[in-house]
Amino acid sequence: MTNQDRTVADAAERLQDVLAAGIRHVGFKDIGLPFDKLLGLASAIKAGGAALYLEVVSLDEESERRSAQAAVELGVDILMGGTRPHVVLPVIAGRNIQYYPFPGKIVGHPSKLEGTIDTIVESARHLTAINGVSGLDLLAYRFGGDVEALMTRVCEAVAKPVVVAGSIDSPERMAAVVRSGAAGFTIGTAAFNGAFSGSADLRLEIEAEINVLERIQADADGIAPSVLSRT
Template identity: 75%
Template sequence: MAAMAPDFIFMLTNQDRTVADALERLQDVLGAGVRHIGFKDIGLPFTQLAELASAIKAAGAALYLEVVSLDEDSERRSAQAAVELGVNVLMGGTRPSTVLPILAGTAIRYYPFPGRIVGHPSRLEGTVETIVDSAHRLAAIDGVSGLDLLAYRFDGDVETLMSRVCAAVHKPVVIAGSIDREERMAAVVRSGAAGFTIGTAAFNSAFSGSPDLRLEIAAELAALRAITARVVRTAPPALRPI
């Protein structure tokens, strides 16, 4: 069980694609106080992604790029893009042997997907046991800084999956995809995850019902604070923050 709030990572994405007006929307995200911001490697041409990356870094936020590539050549290009963009964290992908040589010598943290990833938008296939095993093997690789778990893209016992993966590895686990209601956010907090991403749910006004993105993010952050406080109150004493 987590005793501290996970990082709130806002993705300027909808349905696994960077939104067309990401640079404009960034102002609302920053205005809401978010300091972990990312986007996907598809949806905008590279020149616009570079402009977006520069604006995020200039604002002092941590920059994330999430890979949705399904083949090795595309994943290689995505890793090269991460280096050129100067991201802080490269998330996703399934091929450390391809990506790590490209990231060598940089300070980029790498969080690949455990389990079998199929389709677009991405789905996570396998059983809890096979995904936990995949997570354990990936986390043991030098150069893998953490994991990007598509928990709510899994057709099974999601809460068990999150808790088992977080307990199985000693590196940060970020939960990505489809966190579109308070019950799911609460499950993420309880799992002990280091962070979670939210994007499509925000652009669909899932928490506030408002088309105003800044108000939507404020509702999400308020929900996270309330959930974290509730989890801390009900946690065993040994798990409470000092």
């Protein structure tokens, strides 16, 4: 429910299109709406039967702590983003919240991923060795180097799930994510921009994205698209 790394103002209304398209993993950022609106949005997502994700946008330690506390108050299932497990993990301890921090050096807003493939892979190994870190939130297409090599190296280096986030805005990029072995990916801005359908209708756009993904998976697995089912 985000556009340009901010939760969209009409997220509660647009959520109906998302759920109607069959999506059952829905998230938003901790900026863009006042907290009372985020509470309402969180409740609506859970009432719709979807897993609730929050991705934090925190450039300093204190704001990351506040974001972790917000995740607790919102009742999220998966907290994504941030770079400071030593700050976040004590806040979410005992709350049944999965935690997927960013590997590598994150700068600016919208966020960029800096470093080399080797340093990002080392960061990924370090983070996933920490008890309480459930997986990784990899800003692969916010990286200035060989993105597919980065995704593949990170996925191969760690035993925990890797979710690729940010700028998945074409079939080619979606296919690269699938090839890398990532557990999943997020789409926000591209959906609101109609990147896969050319349509301003969010439900039609998401259905187009699902169709593209099904074709990619069918090609990868050698399965006819007609036998695929959406889950």
